[in-house]
Structures are given as C-alpha cells and as structure tokens.
Amino acid sequence: MINLPVLVKKATLIAIIFMLLFFCWQAIKMGKANLNFYSTHQLTEFWLEHELTERNQYHVALQAIERANNEHPQNPQYMVTQGLVYEWGAITSLFAGEQQKQQRLIQAKSYYLDAIALRPTWPVTWATLAILKWRLGEIDQELIDYLKQADKYGPYVMEVHQAWLEIGFYLYQNKSQYTVQVIKGLRIHLKEMLKQANSPFAHSAITIIKRHKVEQLACRWLNSYDFDTQQQKSMLCL
Known part of the structure; x- marks a missing residue:
C-alpha cells in the first residue's frame, strides 16, 4: 500500500529544498549585483575628484553596472548609476563626436526616468x-517641472541647489521665457547656499555665479539678505 503521509513528507521536503536552492541563487545574484554596483560607484566618486581620463576605466565602470542591472533589474539605484556613467561618457573629452555624446545623454536620460518611475521622491x-x-539643450516646460519636483522633495539638498543655480542663471542670462517660473526659487536656493560663508554650499554657489558671469546680479541680491554677507561680497562684488 502507498503510505500517503510518507509521500506528503517527501514532497514537502523536496519543495523546501527547491525553495532553499532558489533563495540561495537569488542571494548569490544579489551579492554579485552589489559587488558590480559598488565597483562602479567607487569609480564615479573618484571621477568627481580627479575627472575621467582613461577610456579603459570608463568601459570597466559601464560593464560592471550593466552586469549589476542584469543580475538585479528594477533597482533604481543601479539605474541611476548606469545613467550617471553614460553621462560621464558624454561630458568627458575622451570621446569625440557630438552625435555620440548626444546619444550617451539620451541613454542616461532613459535610465534616470526609469529610476524616477520606481522612486519618484528622490x-x-x-x-x-x-x-x-539642460545639457541636451531641451529648454522646455518639462525641464522646469523637473526642477520643481527636485525642490519639492529636497529643498535643502546640495545637488538640488546646484541644479537651480546652474539652470536658473542660464535662463536669466539668455532671457528665456521660463525665467519668470524660476526666478523666485533661484533667489531662495542662492540664499540658502550662501548662508554659511565658509561652507561647501557657499563655495559651490560662488563657483556657479562666476561661471555664469552673474556677479552683479548676485551682489544686488546679497544686499537684501538678513545675515552678514561681507565675506561673500568680498569674493563677488567689486
């Protein structure tokens, strides 16, 4: 006679073994994905300090983050990192050809959009x-909406301040029709960055101001601030 309880136990044991094997495989994939992600992340952090000067280094980073995304798809942090690598490839002087640079920016944009779809509050x-x-030259309402979303979810984040200043001053200098939508926010973000004279925020703001050649505008705004601005004025105002 067939011993049903024994068969049930065997079937249950087999199912448990398969489940354990599946979870072990998933853990291995996750571990490999994390290793590839961190190797790419370290390179992108290195480029912030030393810039990207080696083609091989770029390709190593791109291949690593591609493996991470293949091993663990639907991870927004991996998506952002792959977009960041493509963007580095577009802005570096290592690769010639405007068409290739534009293509890399478009690839970066697709990864950022995929990440935002999964984590809209980043x-x-x-x-x-x-x-x-802005780098693509797409000066439109969508650009303004992206700035507003950044401000909504991170009004005191360094990268958000920087984006508002870079784009806001560019729109102002070029007399863009969109200036009216950003001028108030631009003034707020500039004030927040300049509050602490010796902070990284203030140094970044001054660098952006000088790059866009808007020292006179910044000086006028400095006069309306309710904190001591002597040091900032000494670096910006004649």
Whole structure:
C-alpha cells in the first residue's frame, strides 16, 4: 500500500529544498549585483575628484553596472548609476563626436526616468534629470517641472541647489521665457547656499555665479539678505 503521509513528507521536503536552492541563487545574484554596483560607484566618486581620463576605466565602470542591472533589474539605484556613467561618457573629452555624446545623454536620460518611475521622491534624480535636459539643450516646460519636483522633495539638498543655480542663471542670462517660473526659487536656493560663508554650499554657489558671469546680479541680491554677507561680497562684488 502507498503510505500517503510518507509521500506528503517527501514532497514537502523536496519543495523546501527547491525553495532553499532558489533563495540561495537569488542571494548569490544579489551579492554579485552589489559587488558590480559598488565597483562602479567607487569609480564615479573618484571621477568627481580627479575627472575621467582613461577610456579603459570608463568601459570597466559601464560593464560592471550593466552586469549589476542584469543580475538585479528594477533597482533604481543601479539605474541611476548606469545613467550617471553614460553621462560621464558624454561630458568627458575622451570621446569625440557630438552625435555620440548626444546619444550617451539620451541613454542616461532613459535610465534616470526609469529610476524616477520606481522612486519618484528622490530629489537628486529629479535634479540630475533637469541638468541633463539642460545639457541636451531641451529648454522646455518639462525641464522646469523637473526642477520643481527636485525642490519639492529636497529643498535643502546640495545637488538640488546646484541644479537651480546652474539652470536658473542660464535662463536669466539668455532671457528665456521660463525665467519668470524660476526666478523666485533661484533667489531662495542662492540664499540658502550662501548662508554659511565658509561652507561647501557657499563655495559651490560662488563657483556657479562666476561661471555664469552673474556677479552683479548676485551682489544686488546679497544686499537684501538678513545675515552678514561681507565675506561673500568680498569674493563677488567689486
């Protein structure tokens, strides 16, 4: 006679073994994905300090983050990182050809959008999207909306401040029709960045001001601030 309880126990044991094997495999995939992600992340952090100067280094980073996304798809942090690598490839002087650079920016944008779809409250990704559209020359309402989303979710985040200043001053200098939508926010973000004279925020703001050649405008705004601005004025105002 067939011993049903024994068969049930065997079937249950087999099912448990298969489940354990499945979870072990998933853990291995996750571990490999994390290793690939961190190797790419370390390179992108290195490029912030030393810039990207080696083609091989770029390709190593791109291949690693591609493996991470293949091993663990639907991870917004991995998506953002792959977009960031494509963006580095577009802004570096290592690769010639405007068409290739534009293509890399478009690829970066697609990864940022995918990440935002999964994590719509990440302010830095919204700010990054805004900067990327600016680099693509896509000056439109969508760009303004990206800035506003960044401000909504991270009004005191460094990258959000920087995006507002870079794009806001560009729109102001070029007399864009969209200036009216950003001028108030631009003034707020500039004030927040300049509050602490010796902070990284203030140094970043001054660098952006000088790059856009808007020292006179910034000086006028400094006069309306309710804190001591002597040090900031000494770096910006004649």
